Amino acid sequence: MSLLKLDRVTKRFGGLLAVDHVSLEIEAGELIAIVGPNGAGKTTLFNIMSGVFIPDEGRVIFEGRDISRLPPYKRAPLGIGRTFQIPRPFSSATVRENIAIGAMFGTLGKKVSVDESLKIADRYIDMVGLQLHRGKAAGSLTPVEKKMMEIARALAMNPKLLLMDEAMAGMNPKDIDHMVAFLMRIKDEEKISVIAMVEHIMRAVAGLAERVMVMHQGAKLVDAATTEALSDPRVVEVYFGGAPKEFKKNWKKTNGPESDKGTA
Amino acid sequence: MRADPTKYYPLIPVYVAYLAMFLIGSNMTGMWQLMAMLAFYCALGQAFNIFLGMTGYVDFGYVAFLGVGTYGMALGITKLAHVEELGIGIIIIGLALAVVMATLLSLAVGAVALRLRGAYFAIATIGVNEGFRYFIEGAKIWNGSEGMIFTAELNQIFGRETASALSTFWADVLVLIIAAAAAFVTLYYMKSKIGYALTALREDEDAAKVMGIHVTKYKIIAFITSAVFAGLLGASAWALKTPYVFPPEVFEIHYTVEAIIIVLLGGAGTLLGPLVGGLIYGLSKYYLSIVLPGFQLLIFAPIIILIIVFFPEGIVGMLKNRVKGTALEQYVL
Ligand SMILES: Nc1ncnc2c1ncn2[C@@H]1O[C@H](COP(=O)(O)OP(=O)(O)OP(=O)(O)O)[C@@H](O)[C@H]1O
Numbered sequence A: 001m002s003l004l005k006l007d008r009v010t011k012r013f014g015g016l017l018a019v020d021h022v023s024l025e026i027e028a029g030e031l032i033a034i035v036g037p038n039g040a041g042k043t044t045l046f047n048i049m050s051g052v053f054i055p056d057e058g059r060v061i062f063e064g065r066d067i068s069r070l071p072p073y074k075r076a077p078l079g080i081g082r083t084f085q086i087p088r089p090f091s092s093a094t095v096r097e098n099i100a101i102g103a104m105f106g107t108l109g110k111k112v113s114v115d116e117s118l119k120i121a122d123r124y125i126d127m128v129g130l131q132l133h134r135g136k137a138a139g140s141l142t143p144v145e146k147k148m149m150e151i152a153r154a155l156a157m158n159p160k161l162l163l164m165d166e167a168m169a170g171m172n173p174k175d176i177d178h179m180v181a182f183l184m185r186i187k188d189e190e191k192i193s194v195i196a197m198v199e200h201i202m203r204a205v206a207g208l209a210e211r212v213m214v215m216h217q218g219a220k221l222v223d224a225a226t227t228e229a230l231s232d233p234r235v236v237e238v239y240f241g242g243a244p245k246e247f248k249k250n251w252k253k254t255n256g257p258e259s260d261k262g263t264a
Numbered sequence B: 001m002r003a004d005p006t007k008y009y010p011l012i013p014v015y016v017a018y019l020a021m022f023l024i025g026s027n028m029t030g031m032w033q034l035m036a037m038l039a040f041y042c043a044l045g046q047a048f049n050i051f052l053g054m055t056g057y058v059d060f061g062y063v064a065f066l067g068v069g070t071y072g073m074a075l076g077i078t079k080l081a082h083v084e085e086l087g088i089g090i091i092i093i094g095l096a097l098a099v100v101m102a103t104l105l106s107l108a109v110g111a112v113a114l115r116l117r118g119a120y121f122a123i124a125t126i127g128v129n130e131g132f133r134y135f136i137e138g139a140k141i142w143n144g145s146e147g148m149i150f151t152a153e154l155n156q157i158f159g160r161e162t163a164s165a166l167s168t169f170w171a172d173v174l175v176l177i178i179a180a181a182a183a184f185v186t187l188y189y190m191k192s193k194i195g196y197a198l199t200a201l202r203e204d205e206d207a208a209k210v211m212g213i214h215v216t217k218y219k220i221i222a223f224i225t226s227a228v229f230a231g232l233l234g235a236s237a238w239a240l241k242t243p244y245v246f247p248p249e250v251f252e253i254h255y256t257v258e259a260i261i262i263v264l265l266g267g268a269g270t271l272l273g274p275l276v277g278g279l280i281y282g283l284s285k286y287y288l289s290i291v292l293p294g295f296q297l298l299i300f301a302p303i304i305i306l307i308i309v310f311f312p313e314g315i316v317g318m319l320k321n322r323v324k325g326t327a328l329e330q331y332v333l
């Protein structure tokens, strides 16, 4: 049984088909990346998974249970944690309190007291390296720090599935490498599945995921092993439809199956 | 809230202030009325802060809870005045009725309006107080527009002297106790899961939901709590202090506006804020009414706007930032 299964989910905004019959399955312990150009429907797909949106059609199945219509606050304790494309910290609360909130309300099964949650928060603060910011208001962090705080907050929920929207947007290559290593590590250590949304940063995708789903105009274009997906002509077309031939050739060379390293 | 006594420290300045108000009022001639007025504004702020301050939602109909609380006490006294054995128990019954009626009204309003977001909630609550007033007057319940006067009942139950002490002294003491109790509940909430949930939903309701917070449940908890204290306040500061109730007076939106000003001025969502806001608001109103009778509001409005513009987190919000990292930190919340 897969951990999460999307069965032809569809979401419309008026006449716009934001997510178009997308199916996807993720197994426990798997890490997959979802890529796609702006407006492809990635965030909307995440919102369907975490319960912010109810799909117009199709079903969301988590551990064999249909959760398509379950409100988000009931999904979180089942083991679905997420971060946001534009960080959404509880600004006036401290970093420690923010992360504690994740533990307090998002934890599976058992009730977690305030004191326990604060202890759990300390553990994740150390894990994401925000020790110097523990008592600061979350609103005062830099964007990258906010992202790290959101990851800690989601991890404190003890999720089975971590959804990361644009985990690496706005980061420099060094931060990206750090983040990739970090994600690989927590995936194994915390034994969770991760769906990471990555916009354009192929360097990250190539290093991170064995499997990639490419979205385009709301639909699933490709769902395959990373090397295969990134060299797929349709994917190249989507990303560089209007780009000169020379560029496309270069792209293929650096991202194709025969290349040994990814590039930004 | 067990074990760690430092969690209670922020109550110290609050309780010292309330005790000082009591001592000044009871020991300095001519000060009791002023202290009673200040106590009322502090209690009003302390009660409203539990909802407005902690959730960030604005309830324009808030005064309705004071109104029904006033009626609760009035009904208790008038309906049970003939039961002689009750004695002081009749006040307890009046307070209990105020609590029940405020709870019921807040459940009714909350069940509908709290499903709405921010500004929509605020708009939906405009007119709750007026609506309730016209309902009482139109349906002629509780004596309709004639209101209720129960001076005679109080004299009959307690005798003239005690009845007079009740409205000139004990009613005000009760207001101070209500303010202190509301402060305690505020701190208790802040330190418990409820407070964390309310902070989260105040800052970002959608993110709060995704974190597993049942936002409607926590909004309703804050709403009912705040309404109950308003009901108690109406029962003591209005019904007991002036033993009559007229619909137009107890559903006057003016009091909601004062409550909003006090909370924002002092610092929404802080423990000390409503006290500071209530004192500043009450004192300025009092002195302006002496210096420039009739013009208070004209002068007051721009001052308040300036303060809110320059200290968006309120006076205590600013103070909290100032004392951060100092020994005072654990007393200012
Ligand atoms: N709440 C909404 N109301 C109306 N339209 C929306 C809403 N959310 C998203 N859309 C539209 O749906 C489409 C898909 O948006 P979505 O945010 O899911 O894309 P994305 O792949 O995450 O893009 P990006 O890379 O820019 O984050 C876009 O055309 C967007 O304008």
Ligand SMILES: [Mg+2]
Pocket (backbone or CB within 6 Å): A042, A043, A044, A085
């Ligand atoms: Mg997006």
